[in-house]
Amino acid sequence: MSARADGGPARAGADPAASRANADAAANGAGTGADPADPDGRGELLAVHATDVTLAYQQRPVLWDVDLEVPRGALMAIVGPNGAGKTTLLRTVLGLLRPAAGGVRIFGRPYAEQRRLVAYVPQRSSVDWDFPTTVLDVVTMGTYGGLGWVRRPGASERRRAQAALAQVGMQDYEARQISQLSGGQQQRVFLARALVQDAQVYLMDEPFQGVDATTERTIVELLRALRADGRTVVAVHHDLQTVREYFTHVTLLNVRRIADGPVAEAFTEANLRLTYGGRMAGIGAARAPDHAEPPA
């Protein structure tokens, strides 16, 4: 596949973020060996590693032989046109969908073993916001994974949820019924729920979709804070204009993986054209210096 060949060089390029993460991981591994993201002490390079993922709905391929390689500590955008399989890829990584072929590893191990290291921020529209519950209650749901069966969340879970709400600037809303929130506030509630999980890898499905400016700023700051803390973020993203500003890595996807790697190398006009067809020429991508613009 030519698309695949085009994606190759970008991946092969040196990846400063990955090697830095590698050094960190190695240092941790040599120390106590208590790094949750590196249970084997091997300094696993990739936070998320999906290989050869293929998935079809009623004979129509949605993902075709897709690899996803997310270096530890990266902020990676998954970019592609509607129907490219971005959400499907994310849901496959989370084990919500079973691929027809291929597999997913989180820090070198199957997802089922690494669940506690992964937090998920679904699309806002995926739930009924008229459900009878409060903001604090939704955020507290992020603690359920650590509680086990039957046990109810108590005072310490409540405190953690409140701290996460403060992190996204929603501390004054904890008693609100969730239907009384704006779209941006709903998004921040979902982010807070993921923060409570205190994960190593954050998988977000269109976190910037339809949010206000305040929320957008909050999310950007959050992404930077997570990165500064050595966490990894993978986000389905739609706004090509902001990919360079918000993310360090990018995967261009359209049923197949078109290209991936650090933004500077993979997010080129040529790759974008391959991803979107001729439609998106000129959008926010790096100049392709040696090529003339194609006729409109």
Add this chain to the structure above:
Amino acid sequence: METLTGLFTDYTLRTVALGAAALGIVSGALGAFAVLRRQALLGDAMSHAALPGVALAFLLTGSRAPLVLMIGAGLTGWLAAVAVVGIVRASRIKTDTAMALTLSVGFGAGLVALTYVQRQPGAGKAGLDRFLFGQAAAILQTDVVTMAAVGALGLLAVLALWKEFKLLSFDPDFAATLGMPSRRLDVALTSLLVVAIVVGLKTVGVVLMSAMVVAPGAAARQWTDRLGVMVLLSALFGAAAGVLGAVLSTAAGVSTGPTIVLTATGLVAASMLFAPNRGLLWARLRARRRRWLLARETVLADLAALIAQHPRSVRQAHDVAALHSLRGRSAVNRALAELGAQGLVRHHHDNAWSLTSRGWTAAARLERRRAPADAP
């Protein structure tokens, strides 16, 4: 009145009321989850499909023990849920069609089995036809005990798995990413819906039982924004509808199921109208209030504009006859009276009104709010 005192003295009536209360609590509490998970119609398919189970259980065992019939009903009801899910998954038939199919096939099979049972020698008195529309007067103490025991088990399960069921109802995908067995929890909660249904079958009947699952939850949702309160209220509403309906139907000698369901529907209607926040009545009143506040603001702005047309007389009174002709005399006068009470306008003589300094400030604020586009 006689019926009400009978609640405490008449043995039969007390049994009926206890049974109806048990059924109301169980179907109300468990049904609240069905309402939130949009399984109302699934409940209907399950209750209709429970009928062949009742007949089969009797044919196979020859027993009319409540537990035996409940197990039979539960099994076929549960199979109906499996059938709906299976049809949707294996074919391109959509959920609503799958449910309608399952409901009618289940009910049809039940009616055939029932008529077959009736023709069996000695079975005529089995009273299985009561399972169609329910007959509270036929409720015996053994029925009540079984209903209460089965229902209590269902309620205990909900209490134990409260946070799991809550998360499953709100965001099943997120529950799965946490490692909760979403599929199995889904099966468990749907099975509890079967429990809610079979508990009430003999009292309410298969045809209308789904209303007892849905109505209390729908009514309770109007009053609260907390899941816990909603489930509790739903149980209370279910019990109230059950007892009231059962007692009324016994007193009037009519079918119990329809009477209970009508009572429950009354609760839903009242809740939809009168519940604060979500109630239609309050929404109407709030909308009216907003319209009036807007009209009052308009009168203030209009008066300010009238006075401002005469540059020398900014502090002076102006005749409001123009406003009367524009907006109606009584509405304008009422608005002016209220604005006057707030200290925004002052009455001088006849139709002459002026703005106070606070009135001018308020009018300027309105002006800014109405033309925000040019703001720097």
